[in-house]
Amino acid sequence: xxxxxxxxxxxSLLLYVLLGGADFGAGIVELFSSARNKExxxxxxxxxxxxxxxxxxxxxxxxxxxxxxxxPAYFNVMIIYLHIPLSLVLxxxxxxxxAFVFRHYDAxxxxxxxxxxxxxxxxSFVTPVFLGMSFGALIGGEIIITEDYETxxxxxxxMQHWLSIFALLxxxxxxxxxxxxxxxxxxGEADGKARKHYAKNSAFFTIVLVVLGFILISYGYFSEIKxxxxxxxxxxxxxxxxxxxxxxxxxxxxxKKEYRIASRYLAGFQVVLILFAALxxxxxYIIITAEKEISLLENLAPESTISNLxxxxxxxxxxxxxxxxxxxxxxxxxxxLEKPEKD
Amino acid sequence: xxxxxxxxxxxxxTLGFHIIFACIGMVMPFFMVVSHYKWLKTRNPIYKRLxxxxxxxxxxxxxxGAVSGTALSxxxxxxxxxxxxxxxxxxxxxxxxxxxxxxxxxxxxxxxxYGWNKLPEKFHWFTGVIIGVxxxxxxxxxxxxxxxxxxxxxxEYINGEFTNIDPxxxxxxxxxxxxxxxxxxxxxxxxxxxxxxxxxxxxxRKRNVELHTKAFKIAIVFGAIAAFLQPISGDLSAKDVAExxxxxxxxxxxHYETSKGAPLYIGGIVxxxxxxxxxxxxxxxALSFLAFGDFNAEVKGLNDFPDNELPxxxxxxxxxxxxxxxxxxxxxxGLIYFISLRKKSWLQNKYYWLLFIIIAPLGFVAIEAGxxxxxxxxxxxxxxxxxxTEDAVTPMPGMKYSFFYYLFLYxxxxxxxxxxxxxxxxxxxxxxxxxxxxGNTLKKSFKPTGGNKNxx
Numbered sequence: 001x002x003x004x005x006x007x008x009x010x011x012s013l014l015l016y017v018l019l020g021g022a023d024f025g026a027g028i029v030e031l032f033s034s035a036r037n038k039e040x041x042x043x044x045x046x047x048x049x050x051x052x053x054x055x056x057x058x059x060x061x062x063x064x065x066x067x068x069x070x071x072p073a074y075f076n077v078m079i080i081y082l083h084i085p086l087s088l089v090l091x092x093x094x095x096x097x098x099a100f101v102f103r104h105y106d107a108x109x110x111x112x113x114x115x116x117x118x119x120x121x122x123x124s125f126v127t128p129v130f131l132g133m134s135f136g137a138l139i140g141g142e143i144i145i146t147e148d149y150e151t152x153x154x155x156x157x158x159m160q161h162w163l164s165i166f167a168l169l170x171x172x173x174x175x176x177x178x179x180x181x182x183x184x185x186x187x188g189e190a191d192g193k194a195r196k197h198y199a200k201n202s203a204f205f206t207i208v209l210v211v212l213g214f215i216l217i218s219y220g221y222f223s224e225i226k227x228x229x230x231x232x233x234x235x236x237x238x239x240x241x242x243x244x245x246x247x248x249x250x251x252x253x254x255x256k257k258e259y260r261i262a263s264r265y266l267a268g269f270q271v272v273l274i275l276f277a278a279l280x281x282x283x284x285y286i287i288i289t290a291e292k293e294i295s296l297l298e299n300l301a302p303e304s305t306i307s308n309l310x311x312x313x314x315x316x317x318x319x320x321x322x323x324x325x326x327x328x329x330x331x332x333x334x335x336x337l338e339k340p341e342k343d
Numbered sequence: 344x345x346x347x348x349x350x351x352x353x354x355x356x357t358l359g360f361h362i363i364f365a366c367i368g369m370v371m372p373f374f375m376v377v378s379h380y381k382w383l384k385t386r387n388p389i390y391k392r393l394x395x396x397x398x399x400x401x402x403x404x405x406x407x408g409a410v411s412g413t414a415l416s417x418x419x420x421x422x423x424x425x426x427x428x429x430x431x432x433x434x435x436x437x438x439x440x441x442x443x444x445x446x447x448x449x450x451x452x453x454x455x456x457y458g459w460n461k462l463p464e465k466f467h468w469f470t471g472v473i474i475g476v477x478x479x480x481x482x483x484x485x486x487x488x489x490x491x492x493x494x495x496x497x498x499e500y501i502n503g504e505f506t507n508i509d510p511x512x513x514x515x516x517x518x519x520x521x522x523x524x525x526x527x528x529x530x531x532x533x534x535x536x537x538x539x540x541x542x543x544x545x546x547x548r549k550r551n552v553e554l555h556t557k558a559f560k561i562a563i564v565f566g567a568i569a570a571f572l573q574p575i576s577g578d579l580s581a582k583d584v585a586e587x588x589x590x591x592x593x594x595x596x597x598h599y600e601t602s603k604g605a606p607l608y609i610g611g612i613v614x615x616x617x618x619x620x621x622x623x624x625x626x627x628x629a630l631s632f633l634a635f636g637d638f639n640a641e642v643k644g645l646n647d648f649p650d651n652e653l654p655x656x657x658x659x660x661x662x663x664x665x666x667x668x669x670x671x672x673x674x675x676x677g678l679i680y681f682i683s684l685r686k687k688s689w690l691q692n693k694y695y696w697l698l699f700i701i702i703a704p705l706g707f708v709a710i711e712a713g714x715x716x717x718x719x720x721x722x723x724x725x726x727x728x729x730x731x732t733e734d735a736v737t738p739m740p741g742m743k744y745s746f747f748y749y750l751f752l753y754x755x756x757x758x759x760x761x762x763x764x765x766x767x768x769x770x771x772x773x774x775x776x777x778x779x780x781x782g783n784t785l786k787k788s789f790k791p792t793g794g795n796k797n798x799x
Contacts (some may be wrong), residue, residue, distance in 0.1 A: 019373075019433050029347065057409070057413060058409070058442070058445060058446050058449060060413065061412070061413055061416055061442055061445070062442050062446075064416055064417065064420075065416070065438045065442050066439075068419075068420060068427050068431035068435070068438075069432055069438065069439060070412075070432070070435070071434025072427065072428045072429070072431045072432055073428065074425070075420060075427065075431065076424050076425075076428040079417075079420035079421055079424055079427070080421075080424045080552075080737055080738065080739065083410045083737065083739050083745070086417055086421070087421070087745065087748060090413065090414045090417055090752070091748075093410060093413060093414075094410050094411075094414065094752055094755070094756060095755070097406055097407075097409075098407070098410070098755065098756060098759050100406075100761065101402075101403060101406050101407075101763070102759065147738070147741075154740060154741060157739075158739055167438050258753070275781045292531050298461055301431070301432035301435070301508075302432060302506075304509060304510065305432040305433070305435060305508055305510055308435075308436055308474045308510040308511070309435055309436075309439055309510075312439045312440060312443070313437060313439065315443075316439070316440075316442070316443035316446070319443065319447065320443060320446045320447065320450065322449065323450040324446075324450055
């Protein structure tokens, strides 16, 4: 039963990284577009994301609930020490959500649209950076767990681990990943000039992603961050990242040949590989503090809770997933993909 | 104030905001589907316009409810990590089911929002019903988790350890039913009177009277019926509390001395230092009867509980009085509506509409007051008789800043939603006065501003 729960945890994480990531990324692409392209991107984002965007962030809640129900000890450490960056993530999600609703549902079009747009774009960029920083803090090996509030100040206990360069690099890397996903997604949604624009965007973010990934790993390795070292010494993780890199070539080919579905699946698969590589290198020790490693599987919830949760998740999965898939299928996501392009 | 106080204040504010968003998001879909049903039956375009207007409201409140709910689920852990560490595995079931219900709601809303002219009419309408049902289910499940804090069950507590955990028993804790019933009815009362009040205001100002009268009728019927049922549910809740949390009941009634045939106080100023209540109206033996169904039953007073287990009495008492007072008032307002069905002349009277405008926000005040009774009345416990709130709070200092941060976050949310709704109502009136109800206007008013460059 534990494996069912773990499956759903990783599944929600994956979907959040993919769908939520594309959602954030769309805003980032808009942020880095020229004024004329911003307009177009804005409309495309609404068309693509509109029907399912509400559902995207629910994966985050599902993850959170699974963590606190089944892995209470792990959740306890995470939530206490990530209080501040996660609060910043929440502010980002809130402002961004509010801005999204306002710019698309507001009955009156006027100057205030300007502010909604900028709020949406900046929120879309900052939120994944903070999310990444939170994850970077967990694995960066700088968390100090103590009750000795005399020796350690507020900054030492609650700030320094997520304000480290390593954490910041992870944050930027995740933001670039989001932009990469979104720009690949948007290519298939556009015609003519706009299409070229997204193709350029996609190439740009791919380069940013590769460069950042390289800096991240080498910085981690040379600053002797345990996670990065273990990552480099783990052949499977390295192979996954390598494969993901090699797959960029067919991806570019697909984009050129306008295979929309194939290019999306490929981009998604590349992200899966990266995520898998990152988790595999250290699973299940996904908190690394200054002194020890904390396993996700330590001090699990009692068996009755785990099996109950597993049953709930299975039932929920059977009800929700077909509905979600149908929603995506009925409307834009998949239907638009299948439409032949008119140039 | 200490860290703990700020953490409690933050929780109170967040819940206070969230409960409003959540109630509206939960109840408005029902108005929407009734109006939609009438449109399908009568093909009167006014109903379609109304459905569309309410749909926008539903979408706005769903999103804000979702956002504030996300923040809240983080805050539970951030503010009360020790509570979540132990309670999480026990009350995970309502939360995971709630997640599922919420997901169903989101999917149904997706279908409903984007399904006009794309889905079969009846199925499309039915997805609207699912939005409402899933919303209410979410609400009930979350309240069940709160019920568990009042009536902890589904585990054994031995030497400070929670063992033999039974998540189903925790979900179906003894308090879940009465609390969920009371809350669901309250959501209907508050939202109905709130929405009816908004439309009453438009009628009062003589704007598009036909549409707003139809809207008023749909909303107020829900509210009036729920307001009549609410006292019954309140009585069930009171008896429940009397049995399981006698100290909370005593605080609600500011009842200090244990006595048989205890009187019920209406109003009154509580002096917590001297443990007295002045300026109250006493109804002899009423408390004993309401709490235990027996005029001579003994009601334990606050003086007979240990000092370190007493909640703040004055706040709980005032909040309780506010809630009951408003509940009674709204019940009478409901009665006035039912009488006006016979006496049509009342509908021409501006004071009739003025009444519904004035009472519009009261239902929400009552909900807030009710939650203050439940939550402050349970103090100093976070899990009744098991874990103290002070033992659950985060070790992180500086909660003061956290409090102001979240206050800022929720204030933005509240202000923007209010503003947005205001603009929706204004635009509804403008369109109707400029272009007299043609199908085109409907489409235009619904179409989101962003996506109109692309064909369907």
